[in-house]
Amino acid sequence: MKITAVLLAAGQGTRMKSDFPKVLHPLCGRPMLWHVLEALKSVATEKPVVVVGHGAREVKKYLADSAECVLQEPQLGTGHAAMQAESVLKGKTDYVIVTYADMPLLRGETFQRLFETQRSNAGPFSLLTVTADDPRGFGRIVRKADGTVAAIVEEYVATPEQRAIKELNVGAYCFKAEWLWDALHRIRKNLQKGEYYLTDVVELAVKDNLPVQAVVHNDFIETIGINTRVHLSEAESALRMRINSEHMLNGVSMMDPASTYIEVGAKIGKDTVIMPNTYIDGNTEIGEANVIGPNTIIYDSRIGQRCKVLASVMEGAVLEDDVNIGPFARLRKGAHLKGHVHMGNFGEVKDSTLGEGVKMGHFSYIGNATIGANTNIGAGTITANYYCEKKNPTEIGEDVFIGSDTMLVAPLKIGDGARTGAGAVVTKNVAEDTLVVGMPARAIRKLERKKKG
Ligand code: UD1
Ligand code: CA
Numbered sequence: 001m002k003i004t005a006v007l008l009a010a011g012q013g014t015r016m017k018s019d020f021p022k023v024l025h026p027l028c029g030r031p032m033l034w035h036v037l038e039a040l041k042s043v044a045t046e047k048p049v050v051v052v053g054h055g056a057r058e059v060k061k062y063l064a065d066s067a068e069c070v071l072q073e074p075q076l077g078t079g080h081a082a083m084q085a086e087s088v089l090k091g092k093t094d095y096v097i098v099t100y101a102d103m104p105l106l107r108g109e110t111f112q113r114l115f116e117t118q119r120s121n122a123g124p125f126s127l128l129t130v131t132a133d134d135p136r137g138f139g140r141i142v143r144k145a146d147g148t149v150a151a152i153v154e155e156y157v158a159t160p161e162q163r164a165i166k167e168l169n170v171g172a173y174c175f176k177a178e179w180l181w182d183a184l185h186r187i188r189k190n191l192q193k194g195e196y197y198l199t200d201v202v203e204l205a206v207k208d209n210l211p212v213q214a215v216v217h218n219d220f221i222e223t224i225g226i227n228t229r230v231h232l233s234e235a236e237s238a239l240r241m242r243i244n245s246e247h248m249l250n251g252v253s254m255m256d257p258a259s260t261y262i263e264v265g266a267k268i269g270k271d272t273v274i275m276p277n278t279y280i281d282g283n284t285e286i287g288e289a290n291v292i293g294p295n296t297i298i299y300d301s302r303i304g305q306r307c308k309v310l311a312s313v314m315e316g317a318v319l320e321d322d323v324n325i326g327p328f329a330r331l332r333k334g335a336h337l338k339g340h341v342h343m344g345n346f347g348e349v350k351d352s353t354l355g356e357g358v359k360m361g362h363f364s365y366i367g368n369a370t371i372g373a374n375t376n377i378g379a380g381t382i383t384a385n386y387y388c389e390k391k392n393p394t395e396i397g398e399d400v401f402i403g404s405d406t407m408l409v410a411p412l413k414i415g416d417g418a419r420t421g422a423g424a425v426v427t428k429n430v431a432e433d434t435l436v437v438g439m440p441a442r443a444i445r446k447l448e449r450k451k452k453g
Pocket of ligand 1: 011072081138169170199227
């Protein structure tokens with residue numbers, strides 16, 4: 001048995017007021033469209049078909065070969081959009097699940113329930129509805145006396161009695177394929193809007209005396225559709241809560257889930273605590289028993305176990321176990337901090353490895369360097385790594401003591417056990433166990449002090 005999903009994504013999304021296709025606006029780090037396709041994977045057996053129109057080039061580029069795209073040009077309504085799938089699907093699938101790409105919170109289980117209902121329905125299709133006090137402009141479900149669905153009435157044509165109906169059309173339908181293709185050709189153009197409405201298939205089935213089943217969904221949140229940016233933010237916070245709840249149920253603590261921003265795809269181990277105002281992107285993996293935040297931003301990074309990351313920014317960085325950074329540390333691409341490293345305030349590390357137990361307490365910049373185990377980097381130390389458009393390397397051995405405010409002019413090697421004095425400007429390699437000092441300040445003249453008063 002073949003089940004194929006058809007996603008309608010050709011509309012302009014005028015109400016978004018955007019130059020960017022509506023279905024590519026992101027929610028928790030992934031485009032709206034991604035969320036719908038992901039949910040449909042749990043029921044569809046075939047490659048999905050996406051109907052594209054407005055912004056077709058960008059949408060197609062995003063989808064690449066994850067879906068079959070068909071073009072709807074011009075866009076004459078949801079019925080006309082669904083019709084475009086016929087050319088690629090006719091005779092090739094048993095069931096078609098049609099849904100709108102602007103409904104990103106619908107879950108896989110919900111589509112499964114819809115399909116199961118249709119499988120046992122003698123009629124041509126089933127649809128998803130929800131009962132809610134706030135109609136949000138959704139179509140109203142009109143039922144017959146026997147309880148079967150009689151029609152879907154769009155809000156702008158509804159009578160006051162119909163407007164008062166609380167059962168709404170969510171926008172997910174499961175059709176017997178062959179019936180659908182035929183029905184789509186029978187939909188008449190809506191004269192007021194000049195569009196062909198997919199929702200009119202209900203009346204066609206009713207005319208043919210065929211039963212339409214409704215699956216009444218009880219989770220209104222899941223049925224948030226996105227027409228405006230206000231809806232987008234509502235969907236984003238609902239999705240954020242869903243993601244955060246999953247992490248919490250897996251053993252992650254959050255002091256304030258409402259101000260914890262974790263994108264789809266991030267992995268976090270148990271007993272890790274995420275403090276408020278923390279942002280973690282989808283390519284990040286965090287191990288167990290860490291304390292992350294408050295006020296932390298992490299992109300594309302790996303964190304081991306028992307680390308503390310306070311008010312810091314990590315981009316493409318790695319922390320092994322028991323590392324402690326911040327407040328106000330910045331780890332850039334290629335920063336790798338081995339076990340028990342301590343990095344304090346106002347430090348920056350880029351393309352460098354800090355060995356086991358390195359201490360770098362305050363105000364330092366380390367770039368293109370490797371630092372051996374247990375070395376101490378004094379306050380204000382700088383690797384002067386950039387010269388004539390070239391990044392030069394610095395190699396510092398183990399158990400080295402770099403004095404405060406040392407300038408390490410790369411390329412440079414400093415042997416194990418060496419020391420530099422405060423303010424040293426080191427331009428030549430330093431041998432093992434050697435002390436180098438810079439120029440100490442000399443008295444050059446006596447000053448006259450102005451007497452006060
Ligand atoms: C639609 C339903 C309404 C339902 C609501 C739920 C119709 C006529 N109405 O209204 O009953 O309650 O969704 O969200 O179906 N699209 C195309 N081509 C077009 C027009 C639209 O692909 O020519 C796509 C859009 O990109 C969008 C989806 O279809 O993803 C829905 O279109 P939209 O204009 O948002 O419909 P609603 O007014 O929300
Ligand atoms: Ca919509």
